[in-house]
Amino acid sequence: MSRRGEGSGSVAPPVRRPRAPALPVSFYDRPAEVVARELLGTTLVCRTDDGIAAGRIVETEAYLGPHDPACHAAAGVTSRTRILYGPPGVAYVYFIYGMHWCMNAVVRENGFGAAVLLRALEPVSGVPLMRERRRAARHVRDLARGPGNLCRALGIDGSHNGLSLSRGKLRILAGAEVPDEEVSIGPRIGIRKAAEWPLRFWVTGNASVSRG
DNA sequence: ATCCGGATCGCCT
């Protein structure tokens, strides 16, 4: 690897690769189970005043819309679910169990509320910042393992609800595709209704997946 | 006004 500034006595600046593009809105304008699968291998980035943190998405769950009893959109249009019935490609962030935030990508077209829950990331950058936010986590692989921990590690909360995922401080960037033989599919976790539907997708064997 | 369940986590045994 060559290094700029060699022999000049100055410290070489960090090498900057061309930044991966954010996924376009059209990426999200598809059925939830397709988007959930395709999100594996992409990168979630969140920039706050404290810095940038990012990770590779390794576990997702699809929530299909009003006909899916486990999807919040099944409650109909309320102040909470309104965001699910709007345009795709934005974040749906909600608070649960009195303690945790969960982040979803809103998918599909107008008038049909559906979403993909982001359940786990493999940390990529901003690890020291994530460690500060997640004092309880002993290992890097645990920093964004599980939907609540993921939000905690990246500094995501209710203020991010409705933000675009294609521009601004919260983005999902294209990444290396994960081939089918490295993807596992199984029942969703932590829900009572329609839990057996095989709508959870994860990278087989990845250490940051909440349940391998 | 009040009640209840929930797309979780970490610590306990």
Place this chain on the structure above:
DNA sequence: GGCGATCCGGATG
């Protein structure tokens, strides 16, 4: 494997 923490949205009176 079990459970307590702790708050919000939605439903009911």
